[in-house]
Amino acid sequence: MAPAYQHRCIVCGQPAQYGIAICGQFICRFCEHEMVATDPSDRRYPFFVRQMRQITTAFR
Numbered sequence: 001m002a003p004a005y006q007h008r009c010i011v012c013g014q015p016a017q018y019g020i021a022i023c024g025q026f027i028c029r030f031c032e033h034e035m036v037a038t039d040p041s042d043r044r045y046p047f048f049v050r051q052m053r054q055i056t057t058a059f060r
């Protein structure tokens with residue numbers, strides 16, 4: 001039986017127990033840390049921005 005607190009991260013797509021929820025969407029602790037630590041000049045940054053945009057479009 002899957003625990004109720006098990007979420008699926010919208011960034012990496014992996015199920016995770018700990019993380020943050022934004023607008024009902026879940027981001028695991030690892031991805032949260034990655035996003036915070038990623039500099040806007042990093043080439044991974046557009047990926048995170050795109051994933052975050054999924055959250056806002058889901059609530060339009």
Ligand SMILES: [Zn+2]
Binds near residue numbers: 028030031
């Ligand atoms: Zn993640």
